[in-house]
Amino acid sequence: MVASEANRDILNGVPSDAHVVEGFGDPTSSYIHPPPELSSNTSNAVSIAGSNGVYSDALPMQPPPQAPRSTDMSNAILRWDRLTYEVDTKVGKSTNTRVILNEITGQVCAGETIAIIGSSGAGKTTLLNALSGRIVGGRLSGQVLFHGSRRNPGTYKRLTAYVQQDDIMHAMLTVNETLTYASRLRLPNSQYTQSEKSERVASIIKKLRLEGIKNSQIGNAKTRGVSGGERKRVSIGAELLTDPHLLFLDEPTSGLDSNSSQLVVELVKQVARERQIGAMMTIHQPSARIFNTFDKVILLSQGHIVYFGPTATAINYFAGIGYQCPMHENPADYFIDLMTLDFRTEEALAESRSRVVGLAQSFIQYRSKNELADNTTGSHAGEKSELTSVSDALLVEVSPRNSWIFEYKTLVHRDSTNLMRNMTFLLSQGFQSLATALIVGFMFFYLKHDAISVQNRLGVLYVIVLNATFPVVMPSLQAFVQERDIMLRERASAVYRVTTFYVAKATSFIPIALITGIIFILGVYLISHLVFDAGKFFIALGIFACLNIVSVAFMLLIGCSVENIDIAFVIGPAILTLQLLFGGLLANPSTITPVLRWLRWVNPVYYAYAALIRNEFAGMTFDCSSGGQCYENGEQVIETYSMGRFSIWANTLFLLLIAAVYFVGGYAMLRWKIKPKYIWV
Ligand SMILES: Nc1ncnc2c1ncn2[C@@H]1O[C@H](COP(=O)(O)OP(=O)(O)OP(=O)(O)O)[C@@H](O)[C@H]1O
Secondary structure (H helix, E strand, C coil): CCCCHHHHHHHHCCCCCCCCCCCCCCCCCCCCCCCCHHHHHCCCCCCCCCCCCCCCCCCCCCCCCCCCCCCCHHHEEEEEEEEEEEEEEEECCEEEEEEEEEEEEEEEECCCEEEEEECCCCCHHHHHHHHHCCCECCEEEEEEEECCEECCHHHHHHHEEEECCCCCCCCCCEHHHHHHHHHHHHCCCCCCCHHHHHHHHHHHHHHCCCHHHCCCECCCCCCCCCCHHHHHHHHHHHHHCCCCCEEEECCCCCCCCHHHHHHHHHHHHHHHHHHCCEEEEEECCCCHHHHHHCCEEEEEECCEEEEEEEHHHHHHHHHHCCCCCCCCCCHHHHHHHHHCCCCCCHHHHHHHHHHHHHHHHHHHHHHHHHHHHHHHHCHHHHHHHHCCCECCHHHHHCCCCCCHHHHHHHHHHHHHHHHHHCHHHHHHHHHHHHHHHHHHHHHCCCCCCEHHHHHHHHHHHHHHHHHCCHHHHHHHHHHHHHHHHHHHHHHHCCCCCHHHHHHHHHHHHHHHHHHHHHHHHHHHHHHHCCCCCHHHHHHHHHHHHHHHHHHHHHHHHHHHHCCCHHHHHHHHHHHHHHHHHCCCCCCCCCCCCHHHHHHHHHCHHHHHHHHHHHHHHCCCECECCCCCCCCCEHHHHHHHCCCCCCCHHHHHHHHHHHHHHHHHHHHHHHHHHHCCCECCC
């Protein structure tokens, strides 16, 4: 169905032919000043009147428009109608409803780049999130149509791309590797060969002008890498690999200098035009040049639309309602000042509030006049009713996933490449193991078989257990929480399955824990001379390896359960300390109050320590010739310390059971965390 002209205007905001700006951005040229002469020399013209910011009648007759590239309804990729978002806020005991977005209407067409501009708290990010399907909590109403149909959450997130404000990426990978792994994970093998994927990466690198730095590492706060602008372009590149229909960008210029910002915006616009996709971005105080780059702008104030239409006509629109942008002032700054509430004094607040209300009303009046015209034709309503069903046709277009095993291999490869380059992490782990082995080994140097050695043997075994807890959990916890955040971003675009991520993570952390663990236990065994028997050594190694696996699983459980690393660093050590307290050395398990005694049954440290003690002391005899209190054999030690309840194998089995529970618990927490809580209309 062909939309009416009026309908087109409503959705496109102010019509492109409403006003014309000549030489915009050029200080030597002048802007056109439409009111009030317009009304006098045009037949069906609108004059936009007055300083009270309220429209008068009619439509402007103006010179040919500087039309945005695409305003045809048939080209509309996304349309939103009367989008309203409310949240409940608690004030004391009462609950108030706060309207964050107020009846926002508009559309983005193929090839268009639209900026959402407004002062802080205007609702820019909320609007972007509502349109991209990433809004959580609150109530969303109105209608959003994707290619003329209601959005299907499953397909929508795979056909659109979202570039977050924070570019979280693997610091140690190069630009080329980052995009290559992204292409492997995001592009289906059934449709692309590996060489086609590489070609696509090369073309993105070229398009986003990243050739000069394609072999540079991404870097992070600790390791110098590419610049902020380059990083942003890499993020955009990763999202563009899949040919999304829509590209959403949250503050892509934040933290960038003006040249980098300009480049990012220009490249987005260029890509949007070339690929005929729609691009929408929130932006803070763009320079005049950047402002002029956008095809259209949505100016938001306090959740209300103050202007939506071609960038080129914004100045004249505002001039028409009595706000003439001074010749040499950045229009974006001028509009933001107009839209911002001034909290300095009561009077200033009242004045700015009435100005903002006037601006919003002006736009509402403009829109309602067009809606009225539209209702007389009835075409708009008819079209909407046809468009409310979810499009199944798009389901066909969504690429199939790659196989589980391919995703897993790619993720493990990516993780290990990143990890192998993280020399600080690897060296600190290796050095810590070696240094602790030497210190502990020499502390308990060459243990004898006398009465005193019992205490030392119990001590060294406990240090072995301890070394498989804190030193394994804490460094990997930090690394994992960072990786988890990358996964949450990639999962939002359905890049891979949660299971592949989770299993790949476990697979990449366990070998490091085991290798560093072997260095440690080998050193301690050789120097301190615990029971020098190959069989017993390998059993101890096996028990130690199982405890390491439990620790990795525990790290995953904590890492998947917490919101951020700060909380992880509080909860993790607290639980580990508890485990060590109840591990069997500091207090005899049989003497602990029954209220707390049960804790040992869920304590991996207890099982590992018990197994190590049984392994060490079983069959051992002691030289009691020096007199005093003395254990005659190892069995007496095992019994005195209440460690003989289970066999070595049973203890090890319990350890593995606990590891399994932790693994499953971590996975459940991760799934729960990423379970879509987004609300849709
Ligand atoms: N779920 C929510 N609950 C309560 N308040 C919310 C919620 N979502 C958004 N807000 C509030 O709505 C307002 C708009 O938020 P939004 O993040 O969209 O602003 P913004 O224009 O992007 O601001 P900035 O430029 O500072 O990021 C803010 O005052 C914010 O605190």
